[in-house]
Amino acid sequence: MAPLADLYQVSMAYGHWRAGRHRAPAAAELFFRRPPFRGSFVLGAGLAEGLRGLRAFRFSAADVAYLRSVLPSTTDDAFFDYLATLDASEVTVTAIPEGSVVFARVPFLQVKGPLLVVQLLETTLLCLVNYASLVATNAARFRLLAGPDMKLMEMGLRRAQGPDGALSASKYSYIGGFDCTSNILAGKLYGIPVRGTIAHSFVMSFRCLEEVQPRELPPRAGGDPVDLAALAASWLQRVCDLLQTPPAKANQGELAAFVSYAVTFPCDFQGLLDTYCVRRSGLPNFCAVALALHQLGYQAIGVRLDSGDLAQQSKEIRRVFRACGAHFQVPWFGTIPITVSNDISEQSLEEFRREGSEIDMIGIGTNLVTCPLQPSLGCVYKLVEVNGSPCLKLTEDEEKMTIPGTKMIYRLYDAAGHPFMDLMALEEEPSPSAGQELGIRVLGRLGETTKVIPSTVEPLHRTYFRDGQVCEPLPSLPEVRTHAQVSLNLLSPAHRRLHEPQPYPVRPALPTFPLGNAAW
Numbered sequence: 001m002a003p004l005a006d007l008y009q010v011s012m013a014y015g016h017w018r019a020g021r022h023r024a025p026a027a028a029e030l031f032f033r034r035p036p037f038r039g040s041f042v043l044g045a046g047l048a049e050g051l052r053g054l055r056a057f058r059f060s061a062a063d064v065a066y067l068r069s070v071l072p073s074t075t076d077d078a079f080f081d082y083l084a085t086l087d088a089s090e091v092t093v094t095a096i097p098e099g100s101v102v103f104a105r106v107p108f109l110q111v112k113g114p115l116l117v118v119q120l121l122e123t124t125l126l127c128l129v130n131y132a133s134l135v136a137t138n139a140a141r142f143r144l145l146a147g148p149d150m151k152l153m154e155m156g157l158r159r160a161q162g163p164d165g166a167l168s169a170s171k172y173s174y175i176g177g178f179d180c181t182s183n184i185l186a187g188k189l190y191g192i193p194v195r196g197t198i199a200h201s202f203v204m205s206f207r208c209l210e211e212v213q214p215r216e217l218p219p220r221a222g223g224d225p226v227d228l229a230a231l232a233a234s235w236l237q238r239v240c241d242l243l244q245t246p247p248a249k250a251n252q253g254e255l256a257a258f259v260s261y262a263v264t265f266p267c268d269f270q271g272l273l274d275t276y277c278v279r280r281s282g283l284p285n286f287c288a289v290a291l292a293l294h295q296l297g298y299q300a301i302g303v304r305l306d307s308g309d310l311a312q313q314s315k316e317i318r319r320v321f322r323a324c325g326a327h328f329q330v331p332w333f334g335t336i337p338i339t340v341s342n343d344i345s346e347q348s349l350e351e352f353r354r355e356g357s358e359i360d361m362i363g364i365g366t367n368l369v370t371c372p373l374q375p376s377l378g379c380v381y382k383l384v385e386v387n388g389s390p391c392l393k394l395t396e397d398e399e400k401m402t403i404p405g406t407k408m409i410y411r412l413y414d415a416a417g418h419p420f421m422d423l424m425a426l427e428e429e430p431s432p433s434a435g436q437e438l439g440i441r442v443l444g445r446l447g448e449t450t451k452v453i454p455s456t457v458e459p460l461h462r463t464y465f466r467d468g469q470v471c472e473p474l475p476s477l478p479e480v481r482t483h484a485q486v487s488l489n490l491l492s493p494a495h496r497r498l499h500e501p502q503p504y505p506v507r508p509a510l511p512t513f514p515l516g517n518a519a520w
Contacts, residue, residue: 003057004124010067013116017079022116027385027406029107030125036137036374040501041491043140043484044108045172046132047098050125051470057088057121089468090114091121094461096409098475099136099175099484101491103504106409106422108133108379110461115386122381131165132172134377138368139176140488141498145349151361153195155182155341156369169369175481177488182363190477197304197339198261203275206256209233217263220297228292229259235295236288242327243320249280250288258289262298269293270302278305278313287324294330302337302360310340310348311357318358337361346373346498403508409461412438412454418492421452422460425509432457432509440507 016022035042059067064080095109102108108129111118139154146152154173160166170186180193187194206212209229216225232255240247254276262269269290273282290300305313317338325333341363352359366372382402383391390404403424410423410432423432423440432438434457440450464472475483494502 003059003063003120004053004127005120006123007070009120009122010071012119013083014071014075014079016116016119017082018076022082022114024115024387025112025385026115026118026383026387027110027112028118028122028381028383029407030109030111030129030379030381031105031107032102032133032377032379033400034104034378036134036371036377037141037498038500039137039141039498040495040504041101041103041137041488042133042377043136043176043487044096044100044102044129044133045098045136045175045480046129047095047109047464048474048480049128049132050109051093051465051474053124053128054088054091054093054121054465055468055470057086057117057124059083059086086117086120087468088113088117088121088465091117091465091468092463093465094463096460097462097483099480099487100460101419101487102133103422103506105403105506106424106460107407109464110406111381112406118383126379126381130377130379131168133379134371134374135169135369136172136176136484137377138371138373139173139178140484141346142349142364142368143177143485144488144496144498145346145353146362147353150359151180151337151339152178153180153182153339153361153363154178154365154368155363156365157183159366160369166369171477173368174477175484177481177485178364178368192477197270197302198257198272200272200275200306202261203254203257203272206253206260208252209256209259212256212260212263214263215259217266217293217296220266226296228263228289228296229256231292231295232259232262232289235291236284238328239284239287239291239324242323243284245280245284247284249277250284251276251281254281255285255288258285262289262293266293266296266298267301269298269300270304271300272304272306273317274305274307278308279316283317283320287320290333290336291324291328291330294333299332300336302339304339304341304363306340306342310342310359311352311355314338314340314358315356339363341365343367408459411458411460412452413456413458413490415455416492417456417490418495419490420454420492420505422504422506423509424506429509431459438509440509 064084091113093111154170156169157166160169167186170181170183171190174192180195182196184194186192212229215227215229217228218225237247258271271286321336322334337360338358339361340359344362344364345367384404385406392404393402406427407424408427411419412421414420437451437453462472495504
């Protein structure tokens, strides 16, 4: 696979090669400077894709030929011969497990290897981690707002930034806590459960019951086929009598669409209620067809709303379902699942919670996959060591200063099991222990320190790539999804809340980083 790189990385690679520094041992870290969406955390994602990219890292003959055409004509031919020999066999990658909660300035992954290769990998890894972590975090926020019992469906394929963005959104929304996707290619590639209802266009394509073909359906238990259209029409009169609404107000084309769909999918019948009027048409038509199916031994699986006051309508629909269930002695009718969509945002979910609703599933597209509240995570990839010497970036912009040296990262937990601090220490320093008093630098106060005693200490990084191969078993996508929810649930409420969360401290241990205070 040709490296996904920017031109300046190839130019710098040539500079290192010309200077004879290309094989100098180097280390770089990938991290973000500030959490997105004004929250406190990120769900780290994209690691598995990054590791696959490392395994495939090499320049083909066609790649080398192309680089000859874009680099200056004075570039030494021997450099292109060298590029043709490159791979990631001398690269080592340590990382926090995918799906883990990650905090600002904590390296999600560390890359060690020859300086030239470490530099060339920068854009590949940033591209594969940045959006993946952003959309997984966005999905996690929706999950936290919706609560653990609400079903969430990702349906952003048509709104995403191209097919690659759409597939990534489906995959990493699932890691972030969504239950299913509308994207059938994502379902095929990643094994994500696929769900869907019907669109307004299907309902609008029918004008009357005479258009329904075929219209007969055999009872589920067996027997002679029954004219479902005629049976639904008879049920419509009974439903309208119960709801005290004129049958003439129910759109006949909508009824025909529901009957046609029910004949086609008798075990998976669901209705889209808002093509016309929900109360006078969509709801009675759906109930009529669902009750007709019930008479033949089938059970409808749900309805969807795509406009209006979704919370209020869901409560009205639930009341009608319960009334029909009681009146017609169909116990399951009152529990028919209600799905809503229509440009759902975080604010929408907050309103549902505040007003109360009878919603069972929420379909979210644009505001999930495009991350409009923050369209980029802003991960960076910085050298921290070359030839055994720490690298430190000093700049007038304090936020862009870096922390030198290769590091070990430890997560400290309190007695309640919540993480309360991430600790950075140099690799050669001894590991902290549970119950041990630890000296910690106070940020922004040169020379000032404090002490903490953790109940549990967890080393965060694992070695995932060595000698050109993935050396740690990678979890399945459902396993990563489960790990993400466990990781989120461990956070204290103060760090987990979405609005004005308590900042999570990331600190250097004493006597680590003698030059590091400027970067903190």
